[in-house]
Amino acid sequence: MRRGQMTDVNTGTDAIPSSLRPVALAVRLAQGEERRVRAIFEHAPVPMVIVDGERRYVDANGPARLTFRLNRDELRGYAVDDLTPPHLTEALDSIWSRLLSAGMVAGTYEIAGPDGSNFEVVYFAVANALPGLHLGAFAPAHWSENELNVIANDALAPPVPLTAREIEVLTLAARGSAGPEIARKLVVSPSTVKTHFSHIYEKLGVRNRAAAVARAIHLGVID
Numbered sequence: 001m002r003r004g005q006m007t008d009v010n011t012g013t014d015a016i017p018s019s020l021r022p023v024a025l026a027v028r029l030a031q032g033e034e035r036r037v038r039a040i041f042e043h044a045p046v047p048m049v050i051v052d053g054e055r056r057y058v059d060a061n062g063p064a065r066l067t068f069r070l071n072r073d074e075l076r077g078y079a080v081d082d083l084t085p086p087h088l089t090e091a092l093d094s095i096w097s098r099l100l101s102a103g104m105v106a107g108t109y110e111i112a113g114p115d116g117s118n119f120e121v122v123y124f125a126v127a128n129a130l131p132g133l134h135l136g137a138f139a140p141a142h143w144s145e146n147e148l149n150v151i152a153n154d155a156l157a158p159p160v161p162l163t164a165r166e167i168e169v170l171t172l173a174a175r176g177s178a179g180p181e182i183a184r185k186l187v188v189s190p191s192t193v194k195t196h197f198s199h200i201y202e203k204l205g206v207r208n209r210a211a212a213v214a215r216a217i218h219l220g221v222i223d
Contacts, residue, residue, distance in 0.1 A: 016106040017122040020046060023137055024124045026214035028104070029174060036210045037129055043207065048137045050130070055080040055096065058133060068114060078114070085112045095125075099134065103127050108141055162203060162221060169196045171222045174213045 016024045023044050030036035041048050047064035051057055056079045060072060068075060068083070084092050088110060099105045106124040113119065121138040129135035162170070165186070172182045179197075183190045201207060204215045216222045 016124045017139070019139055019143075020106075020122065020124055020137055022214045022218045023048075024104075024106075024126070025217055026210045027126050027129055027135060027137075029176070029213050030210040031126065031129055032131070034130060036208065037135070039208045040210050041135065043211070044137065046137050046139050048135060049075075050133050050135050051080055052133060070114060083112050083114070085110055085118055099125050099127050109138070111138070162200065162216075166196050166200050166203075167216075167221060169193060170200060170213060170216050173209055174217065174222055 023040065023046060026040050027037065030040060041050070041059070041061050044061060045063065047067045048061045049057055049064050050059040057075045060068070060070075060075050065071060065075065070078075081089070081092065091109075095105055095107075095109075104124065104126050107122070108120060109123055110118055110120050120141040122141050123136055123138035125134060125136035127134050168186060169182055172185060177185065179193050180190055183193045186193070197209065197212070200212050204212050206212045206215055213222070
């Protein structure tokens, strides 16, 4: 792709770089849910930022702050436009417009660091990940998939020993069902559903529901 080229995504995640796909899936599944989105944001191993409707930075996770070499308060003094090379101003306007209309965009982009350095990244962005706030994640474009793999060594991991019922629970969670609804559909108690999730988290090595769903999808355990 040439610099600044953007691939927009309407449905599915095929255009999202595979290194970022598990995080993108987790964000889409958690969209609008403050606690879940924040958990993904804080624990993601790739740089993630949250911007407002004026394209101003509202927050950045640890990897993003390290990338920009700015703390949260410093980054909040910038807008996306400030960290975009001048030759990509029109591209940024186009990406922003498509993000708001399609709900999600992905592709390659060039970032201008506060220190004057420019670097190319692969990225995805989700509109209204939280009400009125948009979330993006990125990674260096030139790094290999092995370097960027969000869930390290999963391809070499043995099959996940989830039970049939645990897979049912995860499948319903992936479709947007909350704990009480899962309990009703499976005709079990809410406490039983909580127990299933505890076992799932332990087996998948994650801390929350969104991460469990993303990990299970990445491993092919659920669709």
